[in-house]
Every structure is written in structure tokens, then in C-alpha cells.
Amino acid sequence: MHEHVPSIDCGHLKVSEIHTLYYEIFGNPLGKAAVFLHGGPGAGCVPRHARFFDPTHYKVVLFDQRGCGKSTPCGCLEENTTWDLVDDLEKLRKHLRVNKWLVMGGSWGVTLALAYGQAHPGAVSGLILRGVCMLRQEEIDWFYKQGANSLFPFAWDELLSILEPVERTNVIPAFYKRLTSDNAESCSQAAKAWLKWEMGLSFFQVSHTSKYWDGKEYAMRSLQQEHSSKPVDLALEETKTDSTHGVKSGTAHDMAVLKMTPLVAQARLECHYFLNAGFLKESQLLKGVSNIRHIPCVIVHGRYDFVCPVKNAFDLHQAWPEAKLCIVMDAGHSMYEKGITQELLSATEELSEPRLACTMIDVSEGGSFTLEQAGSFLLLQALRAAVQWSLWGGL
Incomplete structure (x- = not known):
């Protein structure tokens, strides 16, 4: 994992009359934005989660979802649904003035990442999904029945x-x-x-x-x-x-x-x-993959994951063949098992570079953008590349 660095900022964001979120930011304040979605629900974030990202390249946002960690009130179930958390992510993104961010989620964090991406595809530059969980009834029954x-x-x-x-x-x-x-x-x-x-x-x-x-x-x-x-x-x-x-x-x-x-x-x-x-319809996230197939995605799953069976990753990849699927043959569910950790580090490195392929503008179905929009996009990519070149001393 990358070296530990102190957070560069932290704060609280009131997202409802009841709930206030706690967040921390690590890495390069001018770097590519990324957000880490913890599991559980309710597990909370720790600084170690930021170490999956190169701190010289990424601006990493960690936050505790409603009711856990340093967010308040602790353990509160009121106004606490998947869609409340999706709205919270958007509020946090806008609060931090982030245009797009790379979203990494593990286990329950995959559920939230997929729900967020499908609701706000324009806010997501890429997805890294570890230990696929989509909360279908078969998945819940596997673990509790x-x-x-x-x-x-x-x-x-x-x-x-x-x-x-x-x-x-x-x-x-x-x-x-x-x-x-x-x-x-x-x-x-x-x-x-x-x-x-x-x-x-x-x-x-x-x-x-x-x-x-x-x-x-x-x-x-x-x-x-x-x-x-x-x-x-x-x-x-x-x-x-x-x-x-x-x-x-x-x-x-x-x-x-x-x-x-x-x-x-x-x-x-x-x-x-x-x-x-x-708070999802049966197989809702699997059926909604068509909304995000243009977004670069890496799926990492342990072959011996007993919490979220590898079939979950297989099913998601069947619906999303453009995604890169990495099955770690000697690993289970935890992000800290050696093979899982290595694949996650590789994924953040792979998705760190701005690429035109990351947007995959589709014109095959009647056209979905104007020349002016395309020109703006190319200009933005050029400006980002220039900033990075300057930050890295031209090397």
C-alpha cells in the first residue's frame, strides 16, 4: 500500500435535519478526485483506506456514512436508506467542488457505488468495485439463511x-x-x-x-x-x-x-x-448497468469470498462485459488480503491517467453530443494534462 500521509482537510457536512457527515481529505489537493465508500453498512472509514491511492496523484475523500464513525447521530436508522446516502454523496461532491471523481467501494460499498453511479453517471470518472454485493435476495439468503x-x-x-x-x-x-x-x-x-x-x-x-x-x-x-x-x-x-x-x-x-x-x-x-x-427492487442494480457501461470499471473479487460469493462478480460482469474482472484465486472477502490489495493498487494506478476512453461518448444511437460539447471536453483534457505536466516538473 502507499505510504501514510496526514489528512489535508476535514470537516462536517449537515445533510438533513437529523444527520451530519464527517469527512477527511488526503493526498494532492490538485490531484484527481477519488472517493472511498466503506462497507457495512456502518463500518466507517479509517485513514488506512486512503493508502490504496497514490497521494502524489490523487485527492482522496473519505467519509463516514449516516449513523456511523464520526458522523452523527451514531446508529440512527431514521432517514437512513440507500437513496439518502446517494443524495449525501452528491451533496458532498458539490460541497467539495469536485467535477467528477473515481469511486471505489467494497462489499456494501459496491452496492452504494453502483446505486450512485446509476443515479449520477455524469459525476463518476471510473469505478473500482471490490467484493461485489448488490443486495439481491439470493445474496442475503446466502449469508443469513x-x-x-x-x-x-x-x-x-x-x-x-x-x-x-x-x-x-x-x-x-x-x-x-x-x-x-x-x-x-x-x-x-x-x-x-x-x-x-x-x-x-x-x-x-x-x-x-x-x-x-x-x-x-x-x-x-x-x-x-x-x-x-x-x-x-x-x-x-x-x-x-x-x-x-x-x-x-x-x-x-x-x-x-x-x-x-x-x-x-x-x-x-x-x-x-x-x-x-x-431499499432496492430485486436485481435493480444489475438491471441498471446499462446506464454506466460507458464508465471505466475494475471489478476485484476473491475466489474464496464467503461473504459475497464470486458468483456476484460473475453476474455483474455478464451484464457489464466492458468492465475488467480480476478474480484473486487465493483470497476471500477482505481488502487487506495480499492479492486483493495488489489488484486494488493496480486498479487505482490504471485509472489514474486521464484518457479519452474514459468518457466513451456514444454516437451510435442517434448522437448524444454536439461538436461544441466535444470541443469543450477535449480542451478540458488538455488543460488537465498541462496542469499535471507542470506539477511533475515536465517529467
Whole structure:
């Protein structure tokens, strides 16, 4: 990843009577604009996300979506839908006086990136989509009904253990009831179980342990001296609050309990969106691809992504054959797995250069631009190239 650089600006933007967004800007203030859309919903952004972009070339915008991170109010579900977030992106773009920006999103961030791009194609210079999620019913069912549970039966059994037997065939509504209850203990317990299930499936690692039955209970047996938990530790580090500083021991999920406030917000937001199928019509984003096929796009997906199956990326690419599809054969869902990280870095480098192909003005269907508009476009490209030439010393 690129070197860490301090943010060059930050601020708050009031986007409704209820919600205020927090944003930070990294990199070159005169560089190509890019915005990073975090996952979840509700996971929030961290400075590390800016390191997927070359800070000498890009002006990178990170922001926390409604109800999470440093945006307020935390965990608020009111006025919190996909289309509210799409509107927020446009408000933020205009507030920052950005003409067009490269949009990178991962997991839920892909859902939001596609929704935003289809609503405002003229504001998007390119798309980088990691871990494709379009919140179709089959995708939601895979993770919370029938699919992933067949691969991880022990983890699934643990998830269901906090529910009453009659609730276990309809997991999302059962968790929503707990995550929105006034009972703090029940809410925390539900959030812990919800995120433990999600986090446990986010990384693809070759495990050097075996699970065995000792006659009384299941136990884990190590097959080597040491076992690396760096990916899980990294994920936890990124959700750390002041209450966890100085804590140096405990399992990943024990650590999560100590910072339940931001994680409860994330679990609430995820459950809220999944219960409502992302506030989308079935397959809406797949059907809307025709609106954005002219936009350069790189799709990166792990072959062993257990959260968002690789079929999601296949389906999107079938509808969008112009997009570049990169399947990382030894990776799962996380952007921090080596192969995924490398492909994302390659994508930001590939889309960093202004190219006429990025606009792909289509005249095959009766013409969609005037000569004056075409001339303005070419002039703008020339000016951008001149500015970059000057910034780089003519080399």
C-alpha cells in the first residue's frame, strides 16, 4: 500500500435535519478526485483506506456514512436508506467542488457505488468495485439463511444460539428486534453474535488447527507452534475506540465486546439495510448497468469470498462485459488480503491517467453530443494534462 500521509482537510457536512457527515481529505489537493465508500453498512472509514491511492496523484475523500464513525447521530436508522446516502454523496461532491471523481467501494460499498453511479453517471470518472454485493435476495439468503451456514456450521450454530428455536428460520427479523430494543444487554449480545459471524467469514486463511470432539465438547487443536491472526487483529484495530487502548490480550471476539458502542451501531445499520433489501427492487442494480457501461470499471473479487460469493462478480460482469474482472484465486472477502490489495493498487494506478476512453461518448444511437460539447471536453483534457505536466516538473 502507499505510504501514510496526514489528512489535508476535514470537516462536517449537515445533510438533513437529523444527520451530519464527517469527512477527511488526503493526498494532492490538485490531484484527481477519488472517493472511498466503506462497507457495512456502518463500518466507517479509517485513514488506512486512503493508502490504496497514490497521494502524489490523487485527492482522496473519505467519509463516514449516516449513523456511523464520526458522523452523527451514531446508529440512527431514521432517514437512513440507500437513496439518502446517494443524495449525501452528491451533496458532498458539490460541497467539495469536485467535477467528477473515481469511486471505489467494497462489499456494501459496491452496492452504494453502483446505486450512485446509476443515479449520477455524469459525476463518476471510473469505478473500482471490490467484493461485489448488490443486495439481491439470493445474496442475503446466502449469508443469513442457506449457503454460508453449510460451510461454517459451527459458527452458524453459535449465531443461532442467542435466538429462540422458533426464530431460527428467520434470522434477520429476530436480530433486528434485539438490535433495536431498549434492553442494552440483549442489544449488545445480538451485536456481538452478528459481527462475530460476519468477521469469522471475512478472511480466507489456511488454518493449521483442527476441531475435534473429546467426548464432551468440541475443542480446537493446534497443528503448528504459532497461528497468525493478523487479518482479524487488523479488522479490530480499525474499529478501535478510546476504551480499548492498552488492551493487549483476548480473542478477536472478546476484544469486540470492549468496543461495543461503534459495533452495535454497525450491526444495527447492517440489519436495518438487509431487512429492507437495501431499499432496492430485486436485481435493480444489475438491471441498471446499462446506464454506466460507458464508465471505466475494475471489478476485484476473491475466489474464496464467503461473504459475497464470486458468483456476484460473475453476474455483474455478464451484464457489464466492458468492465475488467480480476478474480484473486487465493483470497476471500477482505481488502487487506495480499492479492486483493495488489489488484486494488493496480486498479487505482490504471485509472489514474486521464484518457479519452474514459468518457466513451456514444454516437451510435442517434448522437448524444454536439461538436461544441466535444470541443469543450477535449480542451478540458488538455488543460488537465498541462496542469499535471507542470506539477511533475515536465517529467
